[in-house]
Amino acid sequence: MPRVTLHDVALEAGVSDSTVSRALRGLDKVDEGTRAKVKDAARELRFSFSRNASSLASGKTMRLALLFSDALNTWFDSSVLQGAYEVLSPAGYDIIPSTVSTDFELNSFLNRLPYDGNVDGVIVCSINLDTAQSKALKKLTIPVVGLDSRTIDGFDASVLMDDDTAMDDAVGLLQGLGHQRIAFVGWPAPGDFRFSSQLRAGAFMKAAKRLGFDDGSVARIDLGKMNDYRSPDDALSAAAARLLALDPRPTGICVEVDGFAVPLIAELKRFGVRVPEDMSVIGFDDTDVAAAVEMTTVHQNPVEMSRLAARKVLALMRGQTLDEAHSVLRPMLIPRKTTGPIL
Amino acid sequence: MPRVTLHDVALEAGVSDSTVSRALRGLDKVDEGTRAKVKDAARELRFSFSRNASSLASGKTMRLALLFSDALNTWFDSSVLQGAYEVLSPAGYDIIPSTVSTDFELNSFLNRLPYDGNVDGVIVCSINLDTAQSKALKKLTIPVVGLDSRTIDGFDASVLMDDDTAMDDAVGLLQGLGHQRIAFVGWPAPGDFRFSSQLRAGAFMKAAKRLGFDDGSVARIDLGKMNDYRSPDDALSAAAARLLALDPRPTGICVEVDGFAVPLIAELKRFGVRVPEDMSVIGFDDTDVAAAVEMTTVHQNPVEMSRLAARKVLALMRGQTLDEAHSVLRPMLIPRKTTGPIL
DNA sequence: TTGTAAGCGTTATCAA
């Protein structure tokens, strides 16, 4: 099956190559009559552009890279994929996902980028860059937007969640329900990175302080990295054990992500701790699972966040300037059945 | 930031362009001394290949298209993305997801493909092709593998689940628990397509017959398409209402997908039907949500299926032949807490 | 409004 080229269409339509190019790309300064003729020929021959050739000639690749630090089938990452696809695909862009799980991989990615020319833009997801990495980004000629990153440094644009306010809401709910002793349970992240973990734990401590909890009544459980455990179940047991060992034992906890909070509740039950009678639990994300078990959680919408980020790269790739380069979204606390008053 | 080209490296290393190309691609017939020299120059200049130029010259794009009929952030599709990424990325391939939701879109995709030359292969996911479409595929010069499709017609290779056996297991469990009246609840699929719905409904009816249920004791609820409803909640209410209207009312049901089964259970509870006391429910997929609510379901592993499919395209793209082009995987019934004996 | 021709950055063929 020999490739049908622009030239074939030109021959068929009886015009020059450049006219075909112009006609098919919808440029002006083309007689509508010839355009119709060309389109007919193209349709008949089933012509479609070689993106490679177009890219090579024009310098635009019409491709965008999405960089993740976790698996593509996680709730957050797959939502980002979908959101980005929704806005980029109609604009004619292909999206190309990649993942990195170590700083080494991240650095290779970042180092290759500036000289690479294989994509027109990048969305970087849930990755916190260090100073050197941010600096590397600044040298790029293609736009890079950060999504769910800690800082906006180095990014041409970004979309972040306001974790502080969310945490105020969450801790505020526990306080309002009468809880005096509270704790934060960090999620053992996969890979080398610390994600936003440190962020949420820090936000929790700040919120607690702001709301008047004293040091003795606030605990923080840091479980390290997932790789430190033989299995996710082990991490879960560790979390439950450490929680119950706390003295005084907290009656209200925030768990960094829903995906860890839901099985933790089951694990707690196994230890004889009822939720919410003995302990109130608040998660973060509002995934399907959280909704299914009616867990109180902090809702965020990564599809929407990603659409916004994609609109930003798109504008930047088109050479436009953004009126608001850096957006901060407000997550929303959804009280459900895993939080209750002190009995 | 001017692009660093192969030529720049050649200049730096004091050799010809072609030598750089050969050296960097690891081809033989290159003196190891010069190769080292070239590599040094490349590293120093931070050179990386332009995929576009390589593709144009070589005819290989090193890109693979993934075609879905549903959103990228669904459980199944995102798992496929991840599985494919795991095997194709190390092999140097980029993966490019696209979605189609109408037959028209599907046809445009298929028609463009053969003359397109923008990808080296395609994985088609959960899409049932009609005869004309299968025929169109056969003309392609790039390999196309089907994943979770109804038939293997037109595909160079495929990975399917054995829905029949799974259904035998599911219906068998209900029967074993003493249920005399059973029903299948179809999931109102989004978009134009019917996915594997018809397949599972059909498999259910067959399994029931095989196990000795007579026509009067088996019901099948077809809810049409999601687009027919104002909201997913409406579809849910419709399902529950139709179920309860059944006379005699079934005591055991199979629901096409977990994602519909879980909220349906909640809806049933609202109607005063307890699960499993009044009605046993079996789902399909074994998603996180199913596990979280301890629902009996039929487990399948789309990440693993996708890895297998990806290995197949990869081999085909490399011109190898497959010893087993078409694989059928066996799903597994996981009994949990939504099924119980007749009380 | 249309055509000519020079790239774009590689690979591949053929000589050397």
Added chain:
DNA sequence: TTGATAACGCTTACAA
């Protein structure tokens, strides 16, 4: 083992 040189399929000045 290396080096010219002609593709690859398109875009884009510039000329007509």
